Amino acid sequence: MSDSTFSLEAEILEALRKxxxxxxxxxxxxxxxxxxxxPQLTVLRAIARQEPxxxxxxxxxxxLGRPTVTGILNRLELRGLIQRTKEGEDRRSVHIRLTDxxxxxxxxxxxxxxxxxxxxxxxxxxxxxxxxxxSLQRLADMMDVRALxxxxxxxxxxxxxxxxxxxxxxxxxxxxxDDDSVP
Amino acid sequence: MSDSTFSLEAEILEALRKxxxxxxxxxxxxxxxxxxxxPQLTVLRAIARQEPxxxxxxxxxxxLGRPTVTGILNRLELRGLIQRTKEGEDRRSVHIRLTDxxxxxxxxxxxxxxxxxxxxxxxxxxxxxxxxxxSLQRLADMMDVRALxxxxxxxxxxxxxxxxxxxxxxxxxxxxxDDDSVP
DNA sequence: GATTAATGATTTCTACGCAAATCGTTTTTC
DNA sequence: GAAAAACGATTTGCGTAGAAATCATTAATC
Numbered sequence: 001m002s003d004s005t006f007s008l009e010a011e012i013l014e015a016l017r018k019x020x021x022x023x024x025x026x027x028x029x030x031x032x033x034x035x036x037x038x039p040q041l042t043v044l045r046a047i048a049r050q051e052p053x054x055x056x057x058x059x060x061x062x063x064l065g066r067p068t069v070t071g072i073l074n075r076l077e078l079r080g081l082i083q084r085t086k087e088g089e090d091r092r093s094v095h096i097r098l099t100d101x102x103x104x105x106x107x108x109x110x111x112x113x114x115x116x117x118x119x120x121x122x123x124x125x126x127x128x129x130x131x132x133x134x135s136l137q138r139l140a141d142m143m144d145v146r147a148l149x150x151x152x153x154x155x156x157x158x159x160x161x162x163x164x165x166x167x168x169x170x171x172x173x174x175x176x177x178d179d180d181s182v183p
Numbered sequence: 184m185s186d187s188t189f190s191l192e193a194e195i196l197e198a199l200r201k202x203x204x205x206x207x208x209x210x211x212x213x214x215x216x217x218x219x220x221x222p223q224l225t226v227l228r229a230i231a232r233q234e235p236x237x238x239x240x241x242x243x244x245x246x247l248g249r250p251t252v253t254g255i256l257n258r259l260e261l262r263g264l265i266q267r268t269k270e271g272e273d274r275r276s277v278h279i280r281l282t283d284x285x286x287x288x289x290x291x292x293x294x295x296x297x298x299x300x301x302x303x304x305x306x307x308x309x310x311x312x313x314x315x316x317x318s319l320q321r322l323a324d325m326m327d328v329r330a331l332x333x334x335x336x337x338x339x340x341x342x343x344x345x346x347x348x349x350x351x352x353x354x355x356x357x358x359x360x361d362d363d364s365v366p
Numbered sequence: 367g368a369t370t371a372a373t374g375a376t377t378t379c380t381a382c383g384c385a386a387a388t389c390g391t392t393t394t395t396c
Numbered sequence: 397g398a399a400a401a402a403c404g405a406t407t408t409g410c411g412t413a414g415a416a417a418t419c420a421t422t423a424a425t426c
Contacts, residue, residue: 008304009296011316013206013225015323017246020203021413022326023196024382028414031381039382042196055405063200068383070406075381092391092404113192113326120325121191133194135318140198142303143205143296204383207412211384214411222412238375248414253376255412275374275421 012139026114035079036105038112039064043072044098047082048106052095081105195322209297218262219288221295222247226255227281230265231289235278264288 027038036044039062046061047053059069073096076082081102084094098106111118121129210221219227222245229244230236242252256279259265264285267277281289294301304312 008312008316009294009301012319013295014246015316015319016199016202016206018323019199019326021246021248022323023199024413025415027381032415037381056403063197063204064382065204065384066405067385067407071382074406090392090404094405111192112196117326118192129191131314132318132322133191133198135315136195136198136322139315139319140201143202143300207383208385210411215385220411239373247412249375250377250415251413257376258411273374273422277375 022114023112026112030110030112034110036109039068039072040076041109041112043069044076044081044102044106045109047096048098048103051097054093055096056093058096076102205297205300206295209295213293213295217293219292222251223255223259224292224295226252227259227264227285227289228292230279230281231286234280237276238279239276241279259285 023038030041031037042062043058046058050057055066055069055073059066062069064072073082073084077084080099083097083099085097086094088095124132206221213224214220225245226241229241233240238249238252238256242249245252247255256265256267260267262284263282266280266282268280269277271278307315
């Protein structure tokens with residue numbers, strides 16, 4: 001591993017931390033001024049897109065762990081913005097829907113990112129936006145665990161694409177991806 | 184706010200969430216196999232770079248809030264990897280140093296990102312790495328709260344708000360990815 | 367020179383965020 | 397058709413993560 005590669009990692013991590021922090025801080029402002037945090041707003045929007053929906057689908061949709069989604073749903077339900085029912089045939093799955101209050105909340109929802117960021121984004125040239133997004137997505141794909149696991153699962157045994165969507169949580173824990181030897 | 188801008192925000196947020204999640208998951212693996220989480224390792228490295236150091240400096244160095252750094256330092260101290268003393272003139276500031284155990288820990292430290300990601304990164308062409316990093320840093324600068332606040336403070340002190348708000352291709356800015364044409 | 371203001375760090379509070387364990391409910395297997 | 401396996405969701409445990417309040421110490425003000 002060359003020095004340049006090492007410092008590249010450090011610079012990538014620093015840029016990511018900056019952005020994550022910016023979003024976290026913005027999230028506090030959202031909670032104060034609007035009543036929902038960024039993750040809550042993101043999950044609420046995901047529900048609106050495809051209600052009724054299960055927490056497993058939401059989890060893979062917003063790229064959050066199942067327990068994390070459960071916590072966010074608890075807060076949304078407590079505020080009366082969503083509704084959880086077990087009406088279907090399979091009484092294990094929970095069907096999540098927006099309430100009217102939830103729909104109203106979404107109607108007046110602000111942007112997750114700050115307005116001045118949006119402005120800066122809009123001020124870019126088309127090809128710049130395209131290039132930035134492409135770079136970001138390429139990096140994300142390189143890191144994404146889901147893609148890796150899916151590929152491995154596919155290689156290991158032939159799984160139906162539709163069934164493979166969110167099947168890597170339960171059972172015998174994914175391959176232990178350990179390449180770190182430690183003193 | 185155009186539709187395209189709006190979906191651009193959503194795609195940016197999704198890519199960021201993917202990467203943050205990948206790092207969080209990796210962090211668990213690190214804790215299990217190596218004994219430190221990603222933030223702990225990052226802070227420990229920052230201490231090594233400039234000991235003795237105060238928590239305020241660390242905070243701005245790793246882009247984490249002061250309370251967050253305090254918590255991480257507590258865990259590092261509990262594991263005997265660092266030492267906090269109040270020896271200086273100003274008895275408010277705490278001087279943070281590595282212990283021998285901390286130095287040894289760092290000596291055998293793994294990379295924060297997974298090896299297979301590093302491999303993928305190394306497999307890229309030079310101009311691809313450059314472009315990805317430049318895009319990432321440009322986006323980070325556009326979001327960065329610190330930079331915004333600094334700019335605002337500067338504007339308040341010296342200039343009327345409307346005048347200089349727009350364009351600065353400033354000193355520390357990353358290279359402006361100019362004549363790269365993307366395949 | 368005592369009160370007040372400012373400063374460095376921590377504490378308190380709420381909200382993520384993930385892994386492993388757990389609970390209730392199907393589905394499989396024999 | 398009962399035991400076992402699988403599955404969806406939640407709970408538990410630990411570690412971030414930031415704002416506001418607090419504590420201890422130093423600087424500023426009168």
